[in-house]
Amino acid sequence: MNFVDEVEIFLKAGDGGDGMSSFRREKFVEFGGPDGGNGGNGGDIIFKADHSINTLMFYRNHKNIHAVNGKNGAKARRTGESARPLYLKVPLGTQIINAENTVVADLLSKDDAFLACQGGHGGAGNACLKNSINKAPKESINGAPGEEGYFFLKLKVLADxxxxxxxxxxxxxxxxxxxxxxxxxxxxxxxxxxxxxxxxxxxxxxxxxxxxxxxxxxxxxxxxxxxxxxxxxxxxxxxxxxxxxxxxxxxxxxxxxxxxxxxxxxxxxxxxxxxxxxxxxxxxxxxxxxxxxxxxxxxxxxxxxxxxxxxxxxxxxxxxxxxxxxxxxxxxxxxxxxx
CATH class of the missing domain: 3.40.50.300 (P-loop containing nucleotide triphosphate hydrolases)
Known part of the structure; x- marks a missing residue:
């Protein structure tokens, strides 16, 4: 039977990139100071209703889905690249139910969307942590982990x-x-x-x-x-x-x-x-x-x-x-x- 109308999947949003700890090293520049850049944000996972899809068949073979992590910060105050959101297309009429058996979204119309897992924020580089008291911080902050969880997708046919x-x-x-x-x-x-x-x-x-x-x-x-x-x-x-x-x-x-x-x-x-x-x-x-x-x-x-x-x-x-x-x-x- 090719029709799939119920499936459980695991989602993991992207982790934020780590901040960089580095110091400016340049000839003739004394006390260059911290120049580590911030990490980029991890990718969100977003469900989106698409009228061209009729079943949940794709998710039968893709039950563990991970978004891309954000890039780490770099020297010269360069911020890591943030990951693009990962859009998961589902048929119109799909209900999204979380691990607590709560219906968190009901995607009935074309382009209806629901943010299921938010990507982690990028960490701070040591250049960002500089202040009037600590002008040369050596530490940096790692990126936050992306949200994750199990979701139950249930398709109910839309008809008059x-x-x-x-x-x-x-x-x-x-x-x-x-x-x-x-x-x-x-x-x-x-x-x-x-x-x-x-x-x-x-x-x-x-x-x-x-x-x-x-x-x-x-x-x-x-x-x-x-x-x-x-x-x-x-x-x-x-x-x-x-x-x-x-x-x-x-x-x-x-x-x-x-x-x-x-x-x-x-x-x-x-x-x-x-x-x-x-x-x-x-x-x-x-x-x-x-x-x-x-x-x-x-x-x-x-x-x-x-x-x-x-x-x-x-x-x-x-x-x-x-x-x-x-x-x-x-x-x-x-x-x-x-x-």
């Missing part, structure tokens, strides 16, 4: 709409039918092993849809593809619940997924949701109408139909209208099981 459903309900086909996303599609469970994103364009506007791998009973305990993908739903503003209408016990299918959301985070149940019966072309019209009537009667939820031959424009506009109504409220609290 999350597709819910049991494995093989047809979520990937639904996503591929109205966006340029190319998810793997096949007639067996767990075809989708990583979240897929698709952009839906409606006129000059649009929204992003995430196809989350199918949930099964016990997903919140790690069964199936487990809790690792449940957290991606926390970023979504609303859900589209896909139900395979060719199966039996459709109410049970629906409630099974809803129960997993409830156990993981009850607040997810408060977000807007529409239910779509998929694969309606595989059953007779009379049968699908009976299933819709039964489902709506038991759940009091309106059902929309979808199949390979069904026009999706109306469904997409319904989703867009719901998202528009949510734009005035961007203060949804994001649940995090770690914090």
């Amino acid at each position: 709409v999350g597709l819910l459903g049991l494995p093989n309900a047809g979520k990937s086909s639904f996503l591929a039918s109205f966006s340029k996303a190319k998810p793997k599609i096949a007639d067996y469970p767990f075809t989708t092993l990583t979240p897929n994103l698709g952009v839906v364009e409606i006129g000059d506007d649009g929204f992003v849809v995430a196809d989350i791998p199918g949930l099964i009973k016990g997903a919140h305990q790690g069964l199936g593809l487990g809790i690792q993908f449940l957290k991606h739903l926390e970023r979504c503003k609303m859900f589209v619940h896909i139900v395979d209408s060719s199966k039996h016990n459709l109410v049970a299918q629906y409630l099974e997924v809803r129960n997993e959301l409830s156990v993981y985070n009850p607040d997810l149940l408060k977000r807007p949701e529409i239910v779509i019966f998929n694969k309606t072309d595989l059953v007779t019209n009379e049968e699908i109408q009976d299933k819709i009537h039964h489902f709506e009667e038991k759940t009091n939820i309106q059902v929309y139909q979808n199949s390979k031959i069904y026009k999706k424009n109306s469904i997409l506009h319904i989703i867009k209208d719901i998202l528009d109504s949510l734009k005035s409220d961007d203060t949804q609290e994001i649940y995090d099981p770690i914090s």
